[in-house]
Amino acid sequence: MRIHILKDYEEVSTKAASVVSSQIILKPNSVLGLATGSTPLGMYQKLVEMYNDQMVGFSEVITFNLDEYLGLNPEHPQSYNYYMYNNLFNKVNLSEDRINIPSGDIDKLEEFCKEYDQKIDRAGGIDLQVLGIGTNGHIGFNEPDHILKTGTHVVELAQETIEANSRFFDSLDEVPRRAISMGMSSIMRAKKILLLASGENKAEAIKRTISGEITTEVPASLLQLHPDVTVVVDKKAAKLIG
Ligand code: PGA
Numbered sequence: 001m002r003i004h005i006l007k008d009y010e011e012v013s014t015k016a017a018s019v020v021s022s023q024i025i026l027k028p029n030s031v032l033g034l035a036t037g038s039t040p041l042g043m044y045q046k047l048v049e050m051y052n053d054q055m056v057g058f059s060e061v062i063t064f065n066l067d068e069y070l071g072l073n074p075e076h077p078q079s080y081n082y083y084m085y086n087n088l089f090n091k092v093n094l095s096e097d098r099i100n101i102p103s104g105d106i107d108k109l110e111e112f113c114k115e116y117d118q119k120i121d122r123a124g125g126i127d128l129q130v131l132g133i134g135t136n137g138h139i140g141f142n143e144p145d146h147i148l149k150t151g152t153h154v155v156e157l158a159q160e161t162i163e164a165n166s167r168f169f170d171s172l173d174e175v176p177r178r179a180i181s182m183g184m185s186s187i188m189r190a191k192k193i194l195l196l197a198s199g200e201n202k203a204e205a206i207k208r209t210i211s212g213e214i215t216t217e218v219p220a221s222l223l224q225l226h227p228d229v230t231v232v233v234d235k236k237a238a239k240l241i242g
Contacts, residue, residue, distance in 0.1 A: 008234050012198050012233065016042075016194060017050060030061055033066060034084065067155075070180060073103075073105045131196065134160070137221065140181040143156075193226055196233070197237040199236050
């Protein structure tokens with residue numbers, strides 16, 4: 001793992017955007033695995049700025065998002081579809097037929113999950129997977145458990161995740177209990193991984209990811225087995241790794 005400890009969220013976002021834009025510049029038809037949540041927001045803003053300054057283009061890029069809440073339609077302001085269209089997809093020249101993101105209102109779930117994995121395979125696998133991390137060490141919505149799922153699957157969200165994400169909803173009861181998530185094998189088969197974290201509340205998860213035991217109870221710890229992981233964190237998130 002390459003670990004970059006930077007001053008603050010702003011610097012994390014700049015570094016993350018430069019990793020993603022370099023990937024696209026070196027391979028214009030890159031397959032990107034994308035994450036949502038508060039952490040990559042600054043990275044998306046900077047990528048949009050770079051696009052507006054004609055420093056990077058997305059016309060050949062293919063994207064696969066990690067996850068989506070079940071029960072929220074794509075227009076719901078807290079859905080990850082809404083987030084991605086508002087923060088990136090509608091602001092750059094990504095073509096609609098190259099965007100892949102699970103929808104929260106599909107009914108043939110099993111079929112959808114199988115097809116999502118096949119689409120990733122047909123695209124040649126993910127070149128660069130961007131990840132945030134949950135305070136419990138989840139990546140995507142792969143929650144701590146005694147086993148982890150390999151492919152795209154339906155997840156029951158952990159209580160810690162529901163509580164952490166309730167800040168985006170009017171009440172705890174409104175947070176969806178289920179989601180669709182890419183599995184660990186799609187993530188681990190990505191050629192490169194970029195893991196981002198900011199803030200003291202991620203410090204324990206980052207410590208357990210980087211130097212803890214490899215355990216399904218901390219899904220991000222499996223990244224220690226991946227040959228090309230770049231971790232970009234601010235000082236607060238790096239507090240326990242020195
Ligand atoms: P956050 O979420 O970026 O909103 O902190 C990360 C995650 O839960 O994976």
